[in-house]
Amino acid sequence: MSHPPTGPNPCDRCLLRCNPAFLPVTTEELHIIEAFRTGTRAVEAGRPVIEEDRPSPQLYTIYSGWAFRYKTLSDGRRQILSFLLAGDFVGLQDEFAESHTHGVEAVTDVTLCSFARDRLWELFHGQPKLGYHITWLAAREEKMVDDNLVTAGRRNAAERVAMLLMHLYRRAERIGMAREGWVQFPFTQQHIADALGLSLVHTNKTLRRLQQLRLYKLDGGWLRILDPHALQTLGDYFERPLLPTPLI
Amino acid sequence: MSHPPTGPNPCDRCLLRCNPAFLPVTTEELHIIEAFRTGTRAVEAGRPVIEEDRPSPQLYTIYSGWAFRYKTLSDGRRQILSFLLAGDFVGLQDEFAESHTHGVEAVTDVTLCSFARDRLWELFHGQPKLGYHITWLAAREEKMVDDNLVTAGRRNAAERVAMLLMHLYRRAERIGMAREGWVQFPFTQQHIADALGLSLVHTNKTLRRLQQLRLYKLDGGWLRILDPHALQTLGDYFERPLLPTPLI
DNA sequence: CGTTAAGTTGACAAGTCTCAAGTTAAGTGG
DNA sequence: CCACTTAACTTGAGACTTGTCAACTTAACG
CATH class of the missing domain: 2.60.120.10 (Jelly Rolls)
Structure with a gap:
């Protein structure tokens, strides 16, 4: 990668x-x-x-x-x-x-x-x-939006952040972007806020709180999940086993 | 219908x-x-x-x-x-x-x-x-979820309700379910709350407010949009011209 | 007429947003 | 190499939106 x-x-x-x-x-x-x-x-x-x-x-x-x-x-x-x-x-x-x-x-x-x-x-x-593969990709994309809608509609700020961190980490890891437990994390807090339906300030405070709880670590643009179990439980977000994806 | x-x-x-x-x-x-x-x-x-x-x-x-x-x-x-x-x-x-x-x-x-x-x-x-048609349908479905995500993430309560009322009315109207400006509206306030990411009580109060502003009318399970322009503007939700839909 | 689901309302609590003022980090040009 | 600039990040205070709780009303139905 x-x-x-x-x-x-x-x-x-x-x-x-x-x-x-x-x-x-x-x-x-x-x-x-x-x-x-x-x-x-x-x-x-x-x-x-x-x-x-x-x-x-x-x-x-x-x-x-x-x-x-x-x-x-x-x-x-x-x-x-x-x-x-x-x-x-x-x-x-x-x-x-x-x-x-x-x-x-x-x-x-x-x-x-x-x-x-x-x-x-x-x-x-x-x-x-x-064509079938393209439909596969469209359906997968919709599932991700479904998840994001549940997040924006029903999760509170900490749950949202937990869910997103796990989600982004997992997606990067899945295609081999992880390096000894670290993944590149190029997103600003504004990106995260815009994705989660939160304000920038509240996103910052929530992020801070989860960091102080040692659930994750961010260093020089790299992300490490310190406590995946806690983040998953908090975010009520569990990745299912994944099948290989079509690639067009 | x-x-x-x-x-x-x-x-x-x-x-x-x-x-x-x-x-x-x-x-x-x-x-x-x-x-x-x-x-x-x-x-x-x-x-x-x-x-x-x-x-x-x-x-x-x-x-x-x-x-x-x-x-x-x-x-x-x-x-x-x-x-x-x-x-x-x-x-x-x-x-x-x-x-x-x-x-x-x-x-x-x-x-x-x-x-x-x-x-x-x-x-x-x-x-x-x-197959192409099925993909068409999948893409359309995703667009609707996209819209709902914007709603849950960025619109306030009144905007959400306005958007949803217009959305549901338009969809029913489009396939010929409207009768002289009225459309069957079988949803409970709980449905609406669950769709919009709001609590039941707050949904009720918001609905009430828009009704008192005479933006819509609900009678015996039928919905009439009294002020489509106001609802569209409030919800920042404008329907584009629609193409015929595939039907599988 | 009694029962139940749906809708309504007020009071209060809590979560989130906005505003305003920093601080840090990362360039960029002198 | 340093002063300057800018974007990103932090933090606290107070306002506002939305949620929760609890009681009540209305409508539908047998």
């Missing part, structure tokens, strides 16, 4: 596909995917991947880095809908959208593989298995 | 397909859908359609009535994730789930068309267009 110097490789030498978290594909499927791919793109930390109000002609798979999907109300209040990292497929909603849906912004520097939206149907048609 | 006396018809005489809100299908597609369908099912108001902790072997399309998807935390706090009505496709998430995901419960008496989950791949394979 280290950053490739010049962006993603051609699909047949894609580093992500060596990752056991992802489902293997046949050579034929790989060729179809490669033909579907239109290129790669790098986005700097903090810059937009997809503008909120403009439909994007591209679909993306995150190749490296962290990003997030969000929506803003007209007075500027912002809600982060979900975080995205390597392997996540973005922009599907727009394909079927009557109009604008959400924005996507890079947290770290991000590299992406891009696909032409208007050839999505072609992909379903020519390779139904890949 | 009146209730059929004995449950849904065979697909080739499906009343829903006469509804212009839904995408027309070819005869061949209709046959495939009919072969995919395993039967129909009636669920009484208040009864479970899918149990929260048990994976369901069935997928469903709602044929008539209102239902909702929900999740509960282990101490009983419940969050409604989205409301379901005629044409909505349910259970897809489970197909790809590592384990349990959400429960589904009937609000009114509900009739359903059921499909065998283990033949979903067959459907994608034999009729990619229908």
Whole structure:
């Protein structure tokens, strides 16, 4: 999961596909995917991947880095809908959208593989298995939003923070981003507040409290979960065993 | 949209397909859908359609009535994730789930068309267009959850209620359930509270306030929007023009 | 007419937000 | 290498929204 110097490789030498978290594909499927791919793109930390109000002609798979999907109300209040990292497929909603849906912004520097939206149907048609996989990814994405909705709707501040820390740690760990119990944590407290539906100040105080309880540790942009059991119980958030994920 | 006396018809005489809100299908597609369908099912108001902790072997399309998807935390706090009505496709998430995901419960008496989950791949394979449609439905469903997450995370009580009233009214209206500006409204204040992430009492007070402002009217289980402009503005929630929906 | 679920209301408690003022950390240019 | 600037993070105080508790009313139903 280290950053490739010049962006993603051609699909047949894609580093992500060596990752056991992802489902293997046949050579034929790989060729179809490669033909579907239109290129790669790098986005700097903090810059937009997809503008909120403009439909994007591209679909993306995150190749490296962290990003997030969000929506803003007209007075500027912002809600982060979900975080995205390597392997996540973005922009599907727009394909079927009557109009604008959400924005996507890079947290770290991000590299992406891009696909032409208007050839999505072609992909379903020519390779139904890949269509099935895309549906798989859409369903997984929805499940994450479901979880976030439960969080915003029913958990209190400490529970929210506990849940999010475990969630982010687990997702990074799952695709091999953990190094001896530490995971890169590039998020600001503003990101966390926007994701949890809390104010920045209250997020800070809650974070502080859980840190003083020695439930987690944050050092130089790296996160370590000190007491996973406590965080899971507090957040009432338990990861189920995970199946390999399709990768488009 | 009146209730059929004995449950849904065979697909080739499906009343829903006469509804212009839904995408027309070819005869061949209709046959495939009919072969995919395993039967129909009636669920009484208040009864479970899918149990929260048990994976369901069935997928469903709602044929008539209102239902909702929900999740509960282990101490009983419940969050409604989205409301379901005629044409909505349910259970897809489970197909790809590592384990349990959400429960589904009937609000009114509900009739359903059921499909065998283990033949979903067959459907994608034999009729990619229908697979594409299912993805369409999944993406639309996710957009609704996105909206609900923004609501729970960033809107205050009055804004939440305004948004939900408009949302429910619009969805019912769209598939022809409106009668001279009135729409059936079978939800209790507990449903609304659970959907909005508010307490029952506060939901009641907020509802009352908006009613006294003459923004809407509720009479004998029927809802009328008196001031759509005010509710839309308050909820910062504007419906975009809608395309016909696929119907599986 | 009695029973039950749903809705209503007021009083008070608690959680979260806002405001305002720091402090720390990380650049950047002189 | 240091002074300056800026973004991120902290902290306390007080206001406000929302939640909880408890009692009561209304509507629906047998």
